[in-house]
Amino acid sequence: MSDVELTGLTKRFGETLAVDDVSLRVEEGEFFSLLGPSGCGKTTTLRMIAGFVRPNEGQVFIGGEDMTLLPPEKRGIGIVFQNYAIFPHMTVFDNIAFGLKMRKVPKREIRGRVGKALEQVNLDGYERRYQRELSGGEQQRVALARVLITEPKILLLDEPLSALDKKLREEMKYWIKGLQHSLAITTV
Ligand SMILES: Nc1ncnc2c1ncn2[C@@H]1O[C@H](COP(=O)(O)OP(=O)(O)OP(=O)(O)O)[C@@H](O)[C@H]1O
Ligand SMILES: [Mg+2]
Numbered sequence: 001m002s003d004v005e006l007t008g009l010t011k012r013f014g015e016t017l018a019v020d021d022v023s024l025r026v027e028e029g030e031f032f033s034l035l036g037p038s039g040c041g042k043t044t045t046l047r048m049i050a051g052f053v054r055p056n057e058g059q060v061f062i063g064g065e066d067m068t069l070l071p072p073e074k075r076g077i078g079i080v081f082q083n084y085a086i087f088p089h090m091t092v093f094d095n096i097a098f099g100l101k102m103r104k105v106p107k108r109e110i111r112g113r114v115g116k117a118l119e120q121v122n123l124d125g126y127e128r129r130y131q132r133e134l135s136g137g138e139q140q141r142v143a144l145a146r147v148l149i150t151e152p153k154i155l156l157l158d159e160p161l162s163a164l165d166k167k168l169r170e171e172m173k174y175w176i177k178g179l180q181h182s183l184a185i186t187t188v
Contacts, residue, residue: 078152
């Protein structure tokens with residue numbers, strides 16, 4: 001578990017000032033929300049925390065360490081992207097196992113960890129299903145399980161509810177909050 005600190009974070013894309021001098025601190029285990037109108041720089045800020053976008057100015061500290069110049073895979077961060085889709089040609093199991101397979105984790109261990117991740121998102125028994133056989137909320141939970149299985153220190157969620165209808169959005173809102181609380185994972 002870690003805290004996140006941003007100091008004077010600024011990002012320009014050509015003429016566009018996407019993020020303007022953002023400083024903030026997210027405490028260990030905190031659930032921190034970025035709110036603002038479309039285009040105000042929320043996604044860009046998350047991408048800088050994750051390491052996919054390099055800031056023009058400012059720094060990103062995770063667990064007190066300066067991560068500003070480190071690549072995403074060295075940061076111990078899990079990110080669920082905006083409008084994130086799971087791989088349609090893979091089963092739920094293979095979707096969740098994907099990251100571990102890439103890292104050549106032994107099959108036996110993968111099976112155990114996928115089982116645990118499925119439990120965390122309340123999808124026991126869904127291993128063999130495909131995307132087309134899942135509701136929007138279930139797909140979102142698979143996307144979350146894919147990230148949780150890598151045991152990130154920080155969880156970044158970019159509008160995790162935007163693809164869902166109003167009723168499901170309400171349900172998922174509480175569900176995500178409950179999960180975050182039980183895992184005590186720092187979440188933005
Ligand atoms: N790769 C890019 N190249 C050029 N401009 C970009 C790029 N990414 C983002 N921008 C611009 O930076 C600004 C911030 O974009 P960003 O995606 O961070 O906004 P946002 O707050 O996430 O918006 P939304 O709520 O619509 O998702 C916008 O003006 C956008 O057009
Ligand atoms: Mg966005």
